[in-house]
Amino acid sequence: MKASWRTKLILSLTLLSACFYGINYLVFRDPPFMLRLITLQLGFVPISVLLITLFLNRLIANREKRTMMEKLNVVIGGFFSEVGTPLLKLFRDFDPNCNALNQKLMLTGEWSDADFADARLYVNNRDCTVKLEKDKLEGLREFFLEKRAFLLSLMGNGVLLEHESFTDLLAAVFHLTEELAHRVDVTKLSDADYEHLSGDIKRAYASLLSEWLAYMRHLRDNYPYFYSLATRINPLNPDASPEFV
16 A cells, blocks of 8 residues: 555654754764753644644635635626626516615615615515516526526536525526526416416525625725726616716
């Protein structure tokens, strides 16, 4: 059985250390000094382990986490640019209570942390009602079929595993995509089918709203120029325009 590289490394370093101690003995022939030196070095080992484990490893882990979150937010930004923002507009058409939601989520450049926290609480606690309209359901199906390849590529992105709630959103959206893709004519379905699709839309819609708010807050804190555009093209604002007025 071949030894692993770790085993070889341990043996090599141990042998190297023994060689240096052997050279020290042969040259200086001072066993008491060598014993004191070894004792001092062994006494520092626990402190060395403590410093490396508690401080150095934590610094490295925090830096890696920041790098990972930066990559993750780039992926999330791509999702909202390609799918999330237009999808919110489509979902809004199935929401009979969208006017109240529009007023609550009328983002501005002056929104504070308290405003975002209040909006998130509202979104998480609101009764998300979905009312299907057959012609609009066909439009939703066509949208998902167009974006299916993009969603598949996101599902295979391992970076997203670091963000559980966004992964749940992606799963809900992709499940709805598959449900609609396997129905040839969404204007001629049974009542049970429409009820099932309403539940799938409601799940994806509620999750998308929550993640959209979190992403808007991230933009406000880190990329104010992107946030400025995001507030002007707010998908929940029927009068939104990218142009300044």
